[in-house]
Amino acid sequence: MTMQQIYLAIPLLPLVAAIVVGLFGKNLPRAAAHILTILGVGAAFALSVYVFNDALLGHVYNETVYSWLKSGNVSFEIGFLIDRLSAMMMVVVTFVSLMVHIYTIGYMQEDKGYARFFSYISLFTFAMLMLVMSNNFMQLFFGWEAVGLVSYLLIGFWYTRPTAIYANLKAFLVNRVGDFGFLLGIGLVLFHFGSLDYAAVFSVAPQMADAKINLIGNTQWSLMTVTCILLFIGAMGKSAQVPLHVWLPDSMEGPTPISALIHAATMVTAGIFMVARMSPLFELSSTALSFVMIIGSITALFMGFLGIIQNDIKRVVAYSTLSQLGYMTVALGASAYSVAIFHLMTHAFFKALLFLGAGSVIMGMHHDQDIRNMGNLKKYMPVTWITSLIGSLALIGTPLFSGFYSKDSIIEAAKASTITGSGFAYFAVLAGVFVTAFYSFRLYFLVFHGTEKWREVKHDEHHVDTNVESHRDSHEVAHDDHAHHHGLGPNDDPHEPGWVIKLPLILLAIPSLFIGYFAIEPMLYGNFFKGVIFVDSAAHPAMYELTHEWHEVIHSAAGMAYHGLMSLPFLLASSGVALAWFFYMKRPDIPAKIQTKFSLINRVLENKYYFDSFNEKVFAAGSRFIGNKLWLIGDVKIIDGAIVNGTANLVVKLSGIVRKLQTGLIYHYAFAMIIGVFFMLSFYSFKF
Numbered sequence: 001m002t003m004q005q006i007y008l009a010i011p012l013l014p015l016v017a018a019i020v021v022g023l024f025g026k027n028l029p030r031a032a033a034h035i036l037t038i039l040g041v042g043a044a045f046a047l048s049v050y051v052f053n054d055a056l057l058g059h060v061y062n063e064t065v066y067s068w069l070k071s072g073n074v075s076f077e078i079g080f081l082i083d084r085l086s087a088m089m090m091v092v093v094t095f096v097s098l099m100v101h102i103y104t105i106g107y108m109q110e111d112k113g114y115a116r117f118f119s120y121i122s123l124f125t126f127a128m129l130m131l132v133m134s135n136n137f138m139q140l141f142f143g144w145e146a147v148g149l150v151s152y153l154l155i156g157f158w159y160t161r162p163t164a165i166y167a168n169l170k171a172f173l174v175n176r177v178g179d180f181g182f183l184l185g186i187g188l189v190l191f192h193f194g195s196l197d198y199a200a201v202f203s204v205a206p207q208m209a210d211a212k213i214n215l216i217g218n219t220q221w222s223l224m225t226v227t228c229i230l231l232f233i234g235a236m237g238k239s240a241q242v243p244l245h246v247w248l249p250d251s252m253e254g255p256t257p258i259s260a261l262i263h264a265a266t267m268v269t270a271g272i273f274m275v276a277r278m279s280p281l282f283e284l285s286s287t288a289l290s291f292v293m294i295i296g297s298i299t300a301l302f303m304g305f306l307g308i309i310q311n312d313i314k315r316v317v318a319y320s321t322l323s324q325l326g327y328m329t330v331a332l333g334a335s336a337y338s339v340a341i342f343h344l345m346t347h348a349f350f351k352a353l354l355f356l357g358a359g360s361v362i363m364g365m366h367h368d369q370d371i372r373n374m375g376n377l378k379k380y381m382p383v384t385w386i387t388s389l390i391g392s393l394a395l396i397g398t399p400l401f402s403g404f405y406s407k408d409s410i411i412e413a414a415k416a417s418t419i420t421g422s423g424f425a426y427f428a429v430l431a432g433v434f435v436t437a438f439y440s441f442r443l444y445f446l447v448f449h450g451t452e453k454w455r456e457v458k459h460d461e462h463h464v465d466t467n468v469e470s471h472r473d474s475h476e477v478a479h480d481d482h483a484h485h486h487g488l489g490p491n492d493d494p495h496e497p498g499w500v501i502k503l504p505l506i507l508l509a510i511p512s513l514f515i516g517y518f519a520i521e522p523m524l525y526g527n528f529f530k531g532v533i534f535v536d537s538a539a540h541p542a543m544y545e546l547t548h549e550w551h552e553v554i555h556s557a558a559g560m561a562y563h564g565l566m567s568l569p570f571l572l573a574s575s576g577v578a579l580a581w582f583f584y585m586k587r588p589d590i591p592a593k594i595q596t597k598f599s600l601i602n603r604v605l606e607n608k609y610y611f612d613s614f615n616e617k618v619f620a621a622g623s624r625f626i627g628n629k630l631w632l633i634g635d636v637k638i639i640d641g642a643i644v645n646g647t648a649n650l651v652v653k654l655s656g657i658v659r660k661l662q663t664g665l666i667y668h669y670a671f672a673m674i675i676g677v678f679f680m681l682s683f684y685s686f687k688f
Contacts, residue, residue, distance in 0.1 A: 003054070003061060007080045010047050010090060011129040013040040014097075018122035025115025033115035037122040038101045044129070045094035048087070055087035060531075062135050062199060074190065081135030081198060085341065085532045089132040089273060092345055096264050096352045097125040099504035103356050104257045106500035107363065111255075117157060121261060124150040128266040132273060137186045137196040140274065144182065144238065147267045148175045154262070155254040164253040171247035178237015178244050185230030188213075192223060202280040202534075209284045228281055228288035232295075235271025239325050242299045246611050248322060249306075252314045256359030259314060263321040264352035269344050272328045276337040280534045283335065289540070290420040293333025297421065297428035300326025302609065304432050307439035309605045312369050313358045316443045320395060321351060323432060327410050330425050335540035336413035337533045342523050343406035346516050350394035350403055353508040357388035360501050361447060364494035365454070371446045375453040380494040385448050387505040392444050394512045396437040396573045399561040402516030407433075408560070409524060409546065411569055416545035433569045437576025445584045454494075517557045525550045 001009070017040030021033045064079040080086075100121060108117050127150055131143025148171075156168030186196070192208065193201045211223040235241070240248040248268065252259055262268060275282060275292065282288055300323050307319035324347050331340035362369055364381050378385035394403035411433070414426040496502070522528045525547050537544040554560045564570050583591050595602050607613060661672070 003051075003059075004063070004065070004080075006047050006051060007061065007082060007133065008065065010044045010051070010094075011126050011133065013044045013047075014122045014129070015126040016040065018119045018126060021115050021122065022119035025119060028115070030114060033118040034101065034105050037118040038098070040122060041094060041098050041101050041125055044125070045091070045098050048090040048094045051082060052087040052091050055082060055084045064135075068138075073194065074196070076138050076196070077136060078139055079135040079197075080133045082133065083532050084528055085273075085277065086132050088341070088345065090129060092348050093125065093128050093132065093266060096348055096508075097121065097128075097261060097266070099352060099356070099508055100257045100261045102500055103260075103359070103504040104255075106497055107257055107359055108255060113157060117154075117255065117257075120150055120154050120157070121258060124154065124258075124261060124266060128270070131270055135198055137189060137198075137201075141183070141186060144234070144270060144274075145179065147270060148172065148179070148238070151251070151258075151262055151267050154258040155251045157254055157258070161253070167247075167250040167253040170250055174244055174247040175237045178234050180233075181230045182234020182237070185227050185234065188223070188227045188230065192227075198277070205280050205284060222285060222287070224281060225285040225287045228278070228285050229291055231278060231281075232271075232275060232288065232292055235275055235329075236295065237271070238274075239268050239271030239329065240299075240322055241271075241295050241325065241329060242302065243611060245299060245303065245322055246608075246615060249315055249318045249608075252312070252318055256314065256355060256362060259318070260352045260355035260359070263318065263355060264348045268321060268325055269328075269348065272325070272332065272340055272344050275329075275332045276341050276533060279335075279337045282332075283534055283536045283540065286419050286539060289333050289335060291333075293330055293414075293417070293419065293425050294421040296326045296329025296331075296333055297425040298326070299323070300330060300432045301428040301435070304435035304439065306605055306608060308435065308442070309602065310439075311372055313361060313371050313374075313443065313447065314355070314369060316371070316439060317351070317354050317358055320354070320436065320440065323436060324351070324395075327407065327429060327432070330414050330429055331410045333419070333425065334413040334417035334422065334542040335535050336410070336417075336542050336546070337535065338524050338529045338543070339406065339409045339413050339546075341529075341533075342516075342520065343403075343410060345519070345523075346394070346402040346406045346512075349508055349515065350391045350401075350512040353387060353391040353505060353512050354395065356501075356504055356508065357384055357391060360384040360497055360505065361388075361494075363497050363501070368454070371443060373454050374447045375450040376448070377494055378448040381496045383496060383502045383505060387509045388448065389444065390509045390512050392440045395440050396577070397433060397564075397569060398573070399564040399570065400517060402512050402514065404564060405516035405520040405557065405560065408564055408567070408569055409520070412546055412549070413542045416542040418541060430568065430572065434572040434576045437573040438580050441577045441580040442584055445580055450585060517561075520557050520560070521550075 014037070017037045021028070021036055025033050061080060061082040064075075064077045066078040068076045068078060070076070101118070104117065104121065108114055111117065124147065127143050127146030129143075131140060131147065134140040134143060152168045152172045154168075155171050156164045158164045189201055190196055192211065192213075193204050195201055195204075205224075208223055212220040213223050213226065215221050215226065233244075236244045248263075251262060254262075282292070303319050303322035303326060307316050307323065310316045310319060324343070328340045328343050328347070331337070331343065360381065361374070361377060361384060364377065364384070365374060368374075390401070394401040397404045397407040411426070411429050414422060414429050417425070535543050550560075554563060604610070661668075
C-alpha cells in the first residue's frame with residue numbers, strides 16, 4: 001500500500017464498518033456488529049501507529065485527494081495534512097475509540113439497539129478522523145458538523161426517554177450557535193485570503209496582520225482579531241466553554257461508552273485541536289488570545305465548583321471534563337499550544353478511564369448512579385477500584401502520573417504569560433487544583449470506601465430517581481431481572497463486570513500512569529511540534545520561559561516530579577484530598593451543615609449559575625414568542641388572511657358586482673354597447 005492509500009484507509013475502515021452494521025445489522029448475527037466495527041477501528045489504530053512512526057521520521061504529507069468543486073479561483077477539496085500533530089491525534093482517537101468499542105460489548109449486551117450503537121460509534125470515529133486529518137477549512141467543517149450530528153444520535157440513543165431527546169436537542173442547538181460563529185470565521189478567511197487551504201492561508205497571514213475591516217458603520221476592526229474570535233466561538237461550542245457549556249452535562253443521558261468517547265478524545269477536544277492547528281493565525285492577535293484565556297479561566301474554575309455538589313457519578317466526571325477543557329483553553333490563550341495538546345492527550349486516557357470506571361460501577365450497582373447509595377466497592381470491584389484510583393490521581397496532578405506533567409505545565413504557562421487576563425488565569429488554574437482534588441476524591445471516597453450504604457437504602461420497586469440512568473426501557477428488556485428497579489437491594493452485593501469491561505480499564509490505566517513521563521520532553525521542549533505549531537516568542541514568551549526553566553532547573557521528567565512535590569499545586573491538591581477524606585470519611589455531618597449555612601451559594605450551584613434558566617426564559621421563550629407572533633401576524637393575518645383569503649374575498653365581491661350587470665335583458669346589453677362605443681370614440685378623438 002502507498003502512504004496515500006494508508007491515509008485513506010484509516011478513516012474509511014470505520015466508515016465502511018458503520019455502514020455495513022448500520023444497514024444490515026438486523027439481518028446479521030448479533031456478534032457481527034462488534035466484530036466488524038472492532039476490526040475496522042482496530043485496523044485504523046494499527047495503521048495510525050504506523051503513520052505516527054512515519055511522522056516521527058519527519059515525513060509530512062499535504063496533498064489533495066479529491067476535488068469536489070471549483071468556483072472561480074476557489075477550489076473545494078478533500079485532502080490530508082499528516083504531520084506529527086494530526087498523527088498523534090489519530091493514534092489517540094483510534095485507541096480510545098477501540099477501548100470504547102471493546103467495553104461496549106459488555107455494557108450494551110442486553111440492549112436491543114446493539115448493532116445501531118456500534119454503527120454510531122464507528123461513524124463517530126470516522127467523523128473525528130476526517131476532522132483531524134483535514135488540510136483545509138472545508139473538510140474541517142465537514143468533520144466538525146459530522147461529529148455534531150453523530151453526537152446528536154448518540155446522546156439521544158434511548159429515544160423513548162424524554163430526557164434523552166431534550167438533551168440531544170439541547171446539544172444540537174447549542175453547538176449550532178458556536179458553529180454559526182465558526183462558519184462566519186471561515187467565510188472571512190475565504191473572502192480575505194482567497195483560499196481554504198491551510199498552507200495557503202498560513203503563508204499569507206503575516207501580510208494580513210494589520211488589515212482592518214468595517215463591521216458596524218465606519219468603525220475599524222482588526223481582521224485577524226475578528227477572524228480568530230469567530231473561529232474560537234466555534235471551539236466554545238464544541239469544547240463546551242462558558243457560556244456554550246450547558247449541553248455537555250446533559251449529554252450524560254447517552255449510554256456511558258459514548259460519554260467516554262465524547263468527553264475524552266473526540267468531540268470536546270475538536271475545538272482545542274482546531275485552535276492549535278490555527279496557531280499561525282492566533283499568534284497575530286493578542287486580543288483574541290486574551291479572549292481565549294479569560295473564557296478558559298472562567299470555565300476551569302467555575303465548572304469545577306459545580307462538580308462539588310453533584311451526586312450523579314457521571315455528572316461529577318462530566319463537570320471535571322468541563323474544568324479540564326478550561327485548562328487546555330488557558331494554555332491556548334498563553335500561546336502554549338503544545339502544552340494544550342499535551343494535556344489533551346493525557347486527559348484523553350485518564351478521562352476515558354474515569355468514565356468507563358464509572359460505567360463499571362453503574363453496572364455493578366444495577367444501574368444506580370447516586371454516589372450516596374454506594375460505599376466500600378473496593379471490596380467487591382478491585383479492578384474498577386484500582387483503575388479508578390489511577391485515573392483520579394492522574395486527574396488531580398499527582399507527581400509522576402500523566403496528568404501531573406500536563407496540568408502543572410499549564411499552570412506554569414499561565415504564570416509566565418504576559419497577555420491581558422493572565423493574572424486571573426493563573427489564580428483560576430491554581431484554585432482549580434484544590435477544587436479538582438476535592439470533588440474527585442469526594443467521589444472516590446463515597447464510592448469505594450466507607451460504609452456499604454446500599455444496605456441501608458430501602459428500594460421501592462416503582463421508585464425512579466432522577467439521578468439514575470434509565471439504562472433501557474422496560475419494553476426493551478422484558479427478560480432483564482433489573483428492568484423494574486434500579487440499584488441494589490439490601491441483601492444484594494455489587495459485582496465486578498466481565499473481562500470485556502475490565503480489559504479496557506487496564507489498558508487505559510497504563511498510559512494514564514506513564515505517558516506523561518515519557519512524552520513531556522519531546523512534545524513540549526523538543527522538536528516534536530517543530531514546523532507544525534508556531535509561536536511568536538517575543539510577543540508571547542510563556543513557552544520560551546518554560547523551555548528555559550526546563551533546561552536550566554528541571555532537566556528531566558523525574559526532576560519535574562521532584563520539584564512538583566515542593567510546589568504550590570501539589571500542596572493544594574493534597575489539601576483537597578485531605579479535606580475530602582475528613583468531610584466524607586470522618587465527619588460526614590459537616591458538609592450538610594455547610595450546605596445549610598451557605599444555602600444561597602448552594603442554591604446557585606444546584607441551579608448551575610442559572611445558565612439553563614436564563615437560556616430557557618430568554619432565548620427559548622423569546623424564540624417561541626417571536627415565532628408565535630410571526631405566525632399570528634405573518635401567517636394568519638398576512639398570508640392566510642390578506643393574501644389567500646383576501647384574494648378570494650376580493651374575487652367574490654367583484655364577481656358580485658359584475659353579476660348584477662348580467663340581467664338577461666337585450667336593451668341593457670345594447671345600452672352597454674352604446675356606452676362602450678361612446679367611450680372608444682371619445683378616447684380616439686382626444687388621441688388624434
